[in-house]
Amino acid sequence: MQKAPMTVEGEIALREELHHLIKEVRPTIIEAIATAREHGDLKENAEYHAAREQQSFTEGRIQDIEGKLSNIQVIDINKIPHGDRVVFGTTVTIINLDLDKTVTYKIVGDDEADVKACKISYQSPIARALMGKEISEVVVVKAPSGDVEYEIDNVEFI
Structure with a gap:
C-alpha cells in the first residue's frame, strides 16, 4: 500500500x-x-x-x-531544496486570468485539506495542475464550468 x-x-x-x-x-x-x-x-x-x-x-x-x-x-517542507517549482507542502499564489483574481493555497494531504483555510489536497484538480510547474507558468484546470487558466504568481516554502 x-x-x-x-x-x-x-x-x-x-x-x-x-x-x-x-x-x-x-x-x-x-x-x-x-x-x-x-x-x-x-x-x-x-x-x-x-x-x-x-x-x-x-x-x-x-x-x-x-x-x-x-x-x-x-x-517536511523545510527539508526540501527551495525553488520556484510547486511541490507538495508549498504555498502557491495563483492568478485566475479570466477574473484577474488572486488566491493562495497550501498543497497538503487529503486529511489536512480545508478549503476555508486555503489548504487543498494534492489530489485536487487545481493542485494536480500546479504540481511540478514554476512561477509565471500558466496552467489550465478542468472545472465543471469549463477550463480555467491560472498563472503561478508565487511559490513559498512556509
Missing part, C-alpha cells in the same frame, strides 16, 4: 487529536457509562445508551487516526 503524504503540521494535529481522545475523552465516557449504570435498568436508560454511542464513535475515530498515522509519509 502506498503511503499517503502529510505535512508536519498535519501529523502534529492528528497526534494531538489522538492524545486528546485517549487521555481525556475516553476516560470521561467510561465515567459517564459507570454513572449511568448506577441508575439501574439499562434497557430504558437514555444516558447509558448515549454514552455507549459516544464511546463507539470515539473508539472508531481512535482506530481511524491510528490507521492514518501508520500509513503516512511526513514531508
Whole structure:
C-alpha cells in the first residue's frame, strides 16, 4: 500500500487529536457509562445508551487516526531544496486570468485539506495542475464550468 503524504503540521494535529481522545475523552465516557449504570435498568436508560454511542464513535475515530498515522509519509517542507517549482507542502499564489483574481493555497494531504483555510489536497484538480510547474507558468484546470487558466504568481516554502 502506498503511503499517503502529510505535512508536519498535519501529523502534529492528528497526534494531538489522538492524545486528546485517549487521555481525556475516553476516560470521561467510561465515567459517564459507570454513572449511568448506577441508575439501574439499562434497557430504558437514555444516558447509558448515549454514552455507549459516544464511546463507539470515539473508539472508531481512535482506530481511524491510528490507521492514518501508520500509513503516512511526513514531508517536511523545510527539508526540501527551495525553488520556484510547486511541490507538495508549498504555498502557491495563483492568478485566475479570466477574473484577474488572486488566491493562495497550501498543497497538503487529503486529511489536512480545508478549503476555508486555503489548504487543498494534492489530489485536487487545481493542485494536480500546479504540481511540478514554476512561477509565471500558466496552467489550465478542468472545472465543471469549463477550463480555467491560472498563472503561478508565487511559490513559498512556509
